[in-house]
Amino acid sequence: MSADTPVLKGGxxxxxxxxxxxxxxxxDFNDEIRMIAQTTVEFIQNxxxxxxxxxxxxxxxxxxxxxxxxxxLGLHALEIPEEYGGANLPKLASMVVAEKxxxxxxxxxxxxxxxxxxxxxxxYFGNDEQKKKYxxxxxxxxxxxxxxxxxxxxxxxxxxxxxxxxxxEDGQHWILxxxxxxxxxxxxxxxxxxxxxxxxxxxxxSAFLVERSFEGLSTGHExxxxxxxxxxxxxxxxxxxxxxxxxxxxxVGQGAKIAFNxxxxxxxxxxxxxxxxxKQIIGIAAKYAKERVQFGVPIASFGLIQEKLAEMTLRTxxxxxxxxxxxxxxxxxxxxxxxxxxxLKCIEEYAxxxxxxxxxxSEVLDYTADEGLQIHGGYGYSQDYEIERIYRDSRINRIYxxxxxxxxxxxxxxxxxxxxxxxxxxxxxxxxxxxxLGDISPAEGSGMELARQLIDNAKKLTLLLxxxxxxxxxxxxxxxxxxxxxxxxMVMVSYAADSAWLRTVRLQNKGVASPVxxxxxxxxxxxxxxxxxxxxxxxxxxxxxxxxxxxxxxIIDRLTxxxxxxxxxxxxxIAEAVLKAEAYPFxx
Ligand SMILES: Cc1cc2nc3c(=O)[nH]c(=O)nc-3n(C[C@H](O)[C@H](O)[C@H](O)COP(=O)(O)OP(=O)(O)OC[C@H]3O[C@@H](n4cnc5c(N)ncnc54)[C@H](O)[C@@H]3O)c2cc1C
Numbered sequence: 001m002s003a004d005t006p007v008l009k010g011g012x013x014x015x016x017x018x019x020x021x022x023x024x025x026x027x028d029f030n031d032e033i034r035m036i037a038q039t040t041v042e043f044i045q046n047x048x049x050x051x052x053x054x055x056x057x058x059x060x061x062x063x064x065x066x067x068x069x070x071x072x073l074g075l076h077a078l079e080i081p082e083e084y085g086g087a088n089l090p091k092l093a094s095m096v097v098a099e100k101x102x103x104x105x106x107x108x109x110x111x112x113x114x115x116x117x118x119x120x121x122x123x124y125f126g127n128d129e130q131k132k133k134y135x136x137x138x139x140x141x142x143x144x145x146x147x148x149x150x151x152x153x154x155x156x157x158x159x160x161x162x163x164x165x166x167x168x169e170d171g172q173h174w175i176l177x178x179x180x181x182x183x184x185x186x187x188x189x190x191x192x193x194x195x196x197x198x199x200x201x202x203x204x205x206s207a208f209l210v211e212r213s214f215e216g217l218s219t220g221h222e223x224x225x226x227x228x229x230x231x232x233x234x235x236x237x238x239x240x241x242x243x244x245x246x247x248x249x250x251x252v253g254q255g256a257k258i259a260f261n262x263x264x265x266x267x268x269x270x271x272x273x274x275x276x277x278x279k280q281i282i283g284i285a286a287k288y289a290k291e292r293v294q295f296g297v298p299i300a301s302f303g304l305i306q307e308k309l310a311e312m313t314l315r316t317x318x319x320x321x322x323x324x325x326x327x328x329x330x331x332x333x334x335x336x337x338x339x340x341x342x343x344l345k346c347i348e349e350y351a352x353x354x355x356x357x358x359x360x361x362s363e364v365l366d367y368t369a370d371e372g373l374q375i376h377g378g379y380g381y382s383q384d385y386e387i388e389r390i391y392r393d394s395r396i397n398r399i400y401x402x403x404x405x406x407x408x409x410x411x412x413x414x415x416x417x418x419x420x421x422x423x424x425x426x427x428x429x430x431x432x433x434x435x436x437l438g439d440i441s442p443a444e445g446s447g448m449e450l451a452r453q454l455i456d457n458a459k460k461l462t463l464l465l466x467x468x469x470x471x472x473x474x475x476x477x478x479x480x481x482x483x484x485x486x487x488x489x490m491v492m493v494s495y496a497a498d499s500a501w502l503r504t505v506r507l508q509n510k511g512v513a514s515p516v517x518x519x520x521x522x523x524x525x526x527x528x529x530x531x532x533x534x535x536x537x538x539x540x541x542x543x544x545x546x547x548x549x550x551x552x553x554x555i556i557d558r559l560t561x562x563x564x565x566x567x568x569x570x571x572x573x574i575a576e577a578v579l580k581a582e583a584y585p586f587x588x
Contacts (some may be wrong), residue, residue, distance in 0.1 A: 024328025102276030106230030120147020226390030271357030430467025
């Protein structure tokens with residue numbers, strides 16, 4: 001992407017079209033990015049997979065030594081500034097690494113927690129002294145990081161935590177008391193970013209860099225988890241822990257800003273990781289389907305197995321397109337400015353997209369894991385087969401980095417806030433559309449042209465719903481969570497469909513697309529429109545009076561209707577490509 005490419009603002013995809021040659025697609029990754037991806041894959045294959053069973057048993061010292069090996073390869077240094085021992089590469093590099101780390105099972109959580117939520121608070125909010133003291137050692141994993149926000153009584157409502165910090169009488173130490181829950185890497189981390197309320201005051205919610213060696217810090221037992229057993233998860237208990245005054249991160253009262261910005265940066269990588277795991281599952285399932293014989297033929301020859309493989313693949317393709325489009329947007333906004341504060345602002349700009357890829361990535365992964373297991377039949381239920389572990393490991397992604405419910409609520413909320421502040425023209429666009437409903441025509445034609453029109457209609461409908469809900473409900477939209485979530489769903493599938501269409505047309509323009517690329521877009525869009533139709537009717541029936549709703553319902557049908565086409569045949573084509581490759585066929 002050239003520097004003068006018009007870059008969309010966060011959320012602007014709803015009201016403004018992109019040209020296919022302005023978006024980042026995996027097929028265009030340069031050699032450096034491919035090399036980083038390859039290094040990560042080799043690390044996983046050579047170092048992690050052979051010891052997976054031992055990692056799952058939490059063998060003492062093993063995770064730490066693997067983290068140090070990853071440090072030697074530079075995998076923790078990607079987002080750390082050069083002057084503190086890092087490489088400060090484009091965000092795309094860290095997304096590609098996140099994607100490839102998915103093959104590390106539960107150890108993926110360990111490594112990601114270390115170099116993302118365990119390290120980035122210091123990168124983005126530390127002062128020079130703190131950065132000098134901790135970042136070079138975090139980059140090599142000489143010390144291991146963790147992030148301690150959640151408490152037994154405060155999860156999604158993170159600011160409701162009870163952990164307190166009080167300045168000592170001599171003013172030299174913060175004295176921390178409280179308990180944190182579900183802390184990844186707690187079994188061996190050396191440095192915790194801990195959130196606490198100064199004097200118990202919610203307005204003074206703050207972050208502190210707390211070393212394990214500080215007296216009074218202890219950890220609970222390892223949680224007995226359903227999955228990601230290869231990661232350490234414990235409570236962290238603070239009993240009059242004396243934290244040097246200079247270990248306050250940022251300023252008193254900045255805790256919420258630090259906490260939420262760091263979770264936001266974690267989200268786009270989590271989305272990428274879910275795409276990586278989905279790709280892995282598609283490969284495993286395709287191979288198994290070819291080997292397993294029933295009724296005298298491989299189960300891969302059955303329509304229902306092919307349908308599953310096709311669905312797993314086309315949904316992964318759509319989210320993958322959204323993930324890397326987002327990476328391109330963030331990196332284009334960052335440009336050559338390496339200042340961490342500027343970088344953070346650019347990531348925050350795309351917070352809506354980050355939430356979208358977190359939710360969609362984790363839900364597509366749960367779908368592929370579930371269908372991948374189903375393809376294995378009873379064997380999928382056995383611990384002798386890798387898919388059993390992957391199924392259990394996948395489930396956590398809908399829960400951490402902000403649950404999918406919380407992220408769904410964030411999406412319309414943020415879009416409306418940005419519109420009301422004049423940062424995005426969404427409400428004005430919605431009003432324009434509402435005034436000119438007669439101009440909106442149903443989609444026509446076939447193939448990619450039909451798909452384009454349907455996606456444009458999906459975006460229009462989403463804007464109409466957003467505007468209509470804002471007008472009818474105002475501030476109450478927050479309480480009408482079901483309506484807000486349906487709008488979020490519409491925003492999400494519109495973004496994924498738009499991204500997949502743009503990627504495919506870009507590949508077609510370059511002469512490197514296959515008919516299977518087009519098939520995936522067509523089927524994805526066809527399914528999206530059916531869902532959008534239902535979500536929109538449901539939402540409108542909730543917030544409009546029945547008289548007003550009548551015309552809205554007819555618009556919804558007009559915008560989503562199209563002549564049906566042969567999706568069965570298209571899915572079979574997709575499945576054929578997957579079975580031939582015995583893998584996700586569109587990996588970079
Ligand atoms: C394995 C694992 C590792 C973790 N690692 C870390 C870590 O390293 N550091 C850390 O700080 N935390 C960590 N967490 C905590 C994680 O971030 C929280 O579990 C998560 O934020 C949800 O909080 P909760 O579990 O208390 O659920 P709750 O907040 O109690 O939510 C329960 C349900 O209610 C829903 N809900 C809550 N509020 C609302 C609302 N306003 N509207 C609608 N629905 C709502 C939720 O979506 C969810 O479905 C980890 C958790 C696990 C399980």
